[in-house]
Amino acid sequence: MSILLRNVNYTYGKGSSEEKQALKNINLEIHKNEFTAIVGHTGSGKSTLIQLLNGLEKADSGEILFHGKNIYDKDFSMKMLRSKVGLVFQYPEHQLFEATVVKDVAFGPNNMEWEPLKAELSTFGALKDVGIGEELFDVSPLALSGGQKRRVAIAGVLAVEPEILVLDEPMAGLDPAGRKEIFDLLKKLHSERKITIIMVSHSMEDVAEYASRVIVMNQGEVVLDGEPRKVFRYEKELKQIGLGVPQATSLMHCLAAQGAGVKEDCLTVQESVSEILKWLKRV
Amino acid sequence: MKEQAKKYIIEAENLAHEYARRDENGDVTEIVRALDGVDVQIREGSFVAVLGANGSGKSTFAKHLNRLLFPTEGTLYIDGMDTADSENTLAIRQTAGMVFQNPDNQIIANIVEEDVGFGLENVGVPTDEILLRVEESLKETGMYSYRRHSPNHLSGGQKQRVAIAGVMAMRPKCIILDEATAMLDPVGRKSVLDTIKRLNQKEHITVVLITHYMEEVTQADYVYVMKQGTVACSGTPGEVFQNVGTLKECRLEAPQITQIVQELCRAGVSITNEIYSVERLAEELLRLKSGFKG
Numbered sequence: 001m002s003i004l005l006r007n008v009n010y011t012y013g014k015g016s017s018e019e020k021q022a023l024k025n026i027n028l029e030i031h032k033n034e035f036t037a038i039v040g041h042t043g044s045g046k047s048t049l050i051q052l053l054n055g056l057e058k059a060d061s062g063e064i065l066f067h068g069k070n071i072y073d074k075d076f077s078m079k080m081l082r083s084k085v086g087l088v089f090q091y092p093e094h095q096l097f098e099a100t101v102v103k104d105v106a107f108g109p110n111n112m113e114w115e116p117l118k119a120e121l122s123t124f125g126a127l128k129d130v131g132i133g134e135e136l137f138d139v140s141p142l143a144l145s146g147g148q149k150r151r152v153a154i155a156g157v158l159a160v161e162p163e164i165l166v167l168d169e170p171m172a173g174l175d176p177a178g179r180k181e182i183f184d185l186l187k188k189l190h191s192e193r194k195i196t197i198i199m200v201s202h203s204m205e206d207v208a209e210y211a212s213r214v215i216v217m218n219q220g221e222v223v224l225d226g227e228p229r230k231v232f233r234y235e236k237e238l239k240q241i242g243l244g245v246p247q248a249t250s251l252m253h254c255l256a257a258q259g260a261g262v263k264e265d266c267l268t269v270q271e272s273v274s275e276i277l278k279w280l281k282r283v
Numbered sequence: 284m285k286e287q288a289k290k291y292i293i294e295a296e297n298l299a300h301e302y303a304r305r306d307e308n309g310d311v312t313e314i315v316r317a318l319d320g321v322d323v324q325i326r327e328g329s330f331v332a333v334l335g336a337n338g339s340g341k342s343t344f345a346k347h348l349n350r351l352l353f354p355t356e357g358t359l360y361i362d363g364m365d366t367a368d369s370e371n372t373l374a375i376r377q378t379a380g381m382v383f384q385n386p387d388n389q390i391i392a393n394i395v396e397e398d399v400g401f402g403l404e405n406v407g408v409p410t411d412e413i414l415l416r417v418e419e420s421l422k423e424t425g426m427y428s429y430r431r432h433s434p435n436h437l438s439g440g441q442k443q444r445v446a447i448a449g450v451m452a453m454r455p456k457c458i459i460l461d462e463a464t465a466m467l468d469p470v471g472r473k474s475v476l477d478t479i480k481r482l483n484q485k486e487h488i489t490v491v492l493i494t495h496y497m498e499e500v501t502q503a504d505y506v507y508v509m510k511q512g513t514v515a516c517s518g519t520p521g522e523v524f525q526n527v528g529t530l531k532e533c534r535l536e537a538p539q540i541t542q543i544v545q546e547l548c549r550a551g552v553s554i555t556n557e558i559y560s561v562e563r564l565a566e567e568l569l570r571l572k573s574g575f576k577g
Contacts (some may be wrong), residue, residue, distance in 0.1 A: 018436075042438050042468050127531060146337045173465050175336035176493040177534030201466050205539060242470045245560055249540035254565040260572065269539050273546040280552065 002164060002196060003030040003053060005084075008062035010048055022048040024220040026062070028221040030164070035190050035197045037207040037228075041242040046200050049217065053198070054184030055084035072093065082110060086162030090169045092153035096141035101132065101152055104141055126158040129193070130185055145177040158189070165189065167199040171206065179203075183210055201270045208232065208246045208267040216243065229265045248272040255279075292378075292457055292489050293325035297357035300343055300512075317343040319512035320357065325505075327456065328487045330480070332500035335493075335524075337533035344509065345461040345493045349379040362456060377406075381449030384462040386442035389449075396421065396430040399448045406453075413452075420448040422574035423486070424478050428520075440471020444478055451482065457489040458482065464494065472499070497524070500539040501559040508533055521557040540564055555558065 010023040022045045030036060030053075035087045040046045051057040052064060055071055055078045064071045071081055089095065098104035105126055109119035127137070130151040136144065141152055150170070157165065170186070171179040187210060189195045201207050207214050207228055214231045216224035218241040224231045232238075232245040236254050244250065252264045252272055266272040300318040303311045303324040317340050325331045335341035346352040347359055350366050362378045383389050392398035396417050403413045421427040424444040426480075434442055443463055450458055460479065476499060483490045492503065495500040500506050500520055507517045510533040516526050524530070524541050537545070544558050554571065558564050 041470050065360045175534050176497075176536035178337060244469070246545065251540065251543065251564055254561050255568060258565065258569055260569060269542045269546065273543055273550070276547065276568065277541075277550055277552070280568070 002032045002067060004028070005052070006063050006064040006065070008052065008059045008064065010045075010052065010059050014060075020240075021166075022215075022220050023059075026222060028215070028222065028225075030196065030198060032163075033190070033194055033196055034213050035186075035211050036199070036213045036215060037211035038198065038200045038215045038217060039202070039204070039207060039243060043219075044217040044241075045220040046217045047168055050168060050198065052199060053164075053166055054082050054087045056087065077160070079112075083099065083108075083160045083163045084162055085166060086157035086160060088154055088157050088165065088167040088170060090172055092157075092170075093141075093146070093149035096153055096156075099140060100128070100138045101141055101144070104139045104152060105155045105159050108156055112160055114267060122159050122161055126155040127152075129158055129189065130155040147174060147181055150178075150182065154182075154185070155207065162195065164196040164198065167197070169200050169202065171201065171203065179206070186210070204232070204244055205246045205248075208249065216241075218267070229267060232267065233265060288475065289326045289328055291324050291360075292327040292362050293323060293491070294360045295321050295323040295344075295347075295357070296359075297322065298344075298347065298354050298359050299356035300340075300347065300352060301355045314434040317512050318347070318383055321509075321512070321514055323405065323507055323514065325489065325491065328488055329504045330483045330490045330492070330502065332492045332494060332503035332506045332520075333509060334495065334497065334500055334506055334533075334535060336495055339509040339533065340512035341493050341495075341509045342461055343512075344511060345381070345459055345491070348457075348459050348491065349381050350375045351381075362516075362554045377453060378455055379459055380455035381459045381461060382443065382446050382450055382463045384465050386439050386446065386466065389446050392441055393433055394430075395432050395434055395445055398434060398445060399452050402449055402453050416452045416454070417448075420451040423451055423482060424448040425474070438471055439467045440474045443471070443475050445476060447475070447482075451486075451488075455488070457491065459491045459493065459549070461493045464496065464499065470498075476502075495535065497530075497535055497541075498559075501538070508535070520559070 005026050008023055008026040011019060011021045013019045038046045048057060054061055066081055069076055096104050098107060106119060106123040109122050132151060143147060152216050162206045170182050186197055211228055214228050215222055216231060224234060231248045235245045235250060238244055246267060248269050250268055252262055252266045255262050256264050260279060263275050266275050298318055298321040301314055301316050304313040304315055306312050333341050342365050347366060350372050353366050359366045361375045364375055366375060390398050392401055398419045399420055400413045403416060413454060421430055424447050426444050426448055434445060464475050479490050481501060482488045503520060506520055506523045508515045508523060515533050516523060524537050530537060540559060540561060542554060544554060547554055554567055558567060
């Protein structure tokens with residue numbers, strides 16, 4: 001177990017005309033080394049949820065346990081929590097500010113007041129992890145391409161060596177090849193560095209391909225939670241809350257609904273194609 | 284009117300754009316050729332998509348269309364006006380309206396209807412006429428019920444529809460969406476796409492949709508795919524989607540349905556290439572299957 005949320009509630013704009021309960025009685029357990037996707041349309045509470053995980057926002061009621069310790073206890077170190085649970089915001093490249101790539105990535109370790117050698121090692125380690133080569137170390141972050149900037153921004157969070165990486169739409173605005181680069185990076189961090197990944201995503205295709213677990217939010221509540229293969233069975237329910245399933249899955253549902261004897265829980269293009277070919281050949 | 288009879292509203296011939304990259308001392312470090320010999324012809328009233336990855340030159344091209352940039356080589360005519368001639372700036376911008384990527388950067392007023400009327404006020408349109416056009420534009424984009432709201436409390440998709448209404452109020456012949464859906468969630472993207480599709484069909488506004496989402500271009504009449512400042516391929520969505528290799532080189536990826544259709548074709552299933560929706564493909568497959576039986 002790494003993070004446990006118990007009966008968590010959060011309301012923003014309390015006492016104003018804009019008051020809105022963003023999270024309603026959330027109970028969740030995030031396990032070590034999961035690759036979790038959080039989906040939900042705008043205003044479903046998913047961004048608020050991930051900001052609670054590293055203490056950026058504070059729940060109105062309920063508790064959040066990190067490795068069994070209540071993060072709202074007086075003697076709990078928020079600084080420790082924020083180094084262990086790294087948060088990558090939407091469009092993180094907008095937050096690059098240092099004169100060079102290395103300085104930007106080193107900002108976190110230096111801010112943690114680590115000894116210089118450790119800070120340096122983790123900085124270079126993070127840059128290596130995200131695939132930024134030496135030739136770019138002393139370049140201004142502003143001179144990089146969109147995909148490179150985003151990887152540098154992620155390196156800045158990795159440099160403080162988090163156990164859990166939380167990302168708010170890490171693929172937003174990138175072209176398909178750029179999306180794949182970021183996804184392959186997350187997959188590598190997850191499998192090789194054993195970092196637990198929690199990411200908000202809008203692309204069901206990406207979720208189906210990469211995540212081991214998907215949490216579906218609607219109006220501040222968790223409405224579905226499980227393996228993608230199970231969650232994507234509920235196409236009708238997902239559509240009702242403004243979401244969907246991968247086209248490859250939707251096609252199988254559509255065929256089955258019209259009497260075709262196909263397996264419905266295909267997640268990827270390859271799975272659907274081989275199932276359709278099998279079905280077409282069957283007499 | 285026949286398609287052939289309609290004239291070109293956008294005509295680019297060998298269009299090129301070069302700019303110099305400078306270091307902190309202002310010395311030129313590199314000459315970048317963002318556009319490199321682009322030929323594009325867009326007929327009045329059509330819906331054309333320009334597809335391309337980040338850095339392919341598609342946004343540079345978009346900025347030429349309403350003279351935010353102008354050619355360093357070649358020519359670009361907008362409704363017959365040469366964009367190289369600075370005298371044409373205002374007329375070109377009234378002909379070709381632009382909607383940008385970030386909804387938060389292009390809304391300026393405190394109330395939705397004031398924002399939509401801002402452009403009209405600037406060019407001195409009489410008040411009665413402004414009110415009329417603002418109402419019309421907001422109805423066209425489905426944002427009329429929000430006319431007295433603050434734009435701050437709208438979703439991204441709603442803000443983009445307000446931005447589109449602001450452009451529509453100017454009655455342009457052509458509207459350019461420069462990655463206007465890139466920052467939106469799927470619901471917002473759909474609402475914006477439905478809006479522009481309607482404007483194209485009902486009001487016969489020429490639409491140029493700049494995007495890297497291939498699923499958005501399936502409804503376009505014609506698609507240009509850009510790569511490193513050039514047009515890598517062009518055609519109807521069906522024609523373009525077949526160039527799997529070229530698309531991959533352009534850092535793009537076809538929607539899953541297209542990929543499935545192509546895989547099935549490769550496996551010897553006789554199925555047409557021009558299928559873009561789940562329902563159509565299911566229908567086609569069921570027909571094939573019943574053919575096998577009978």
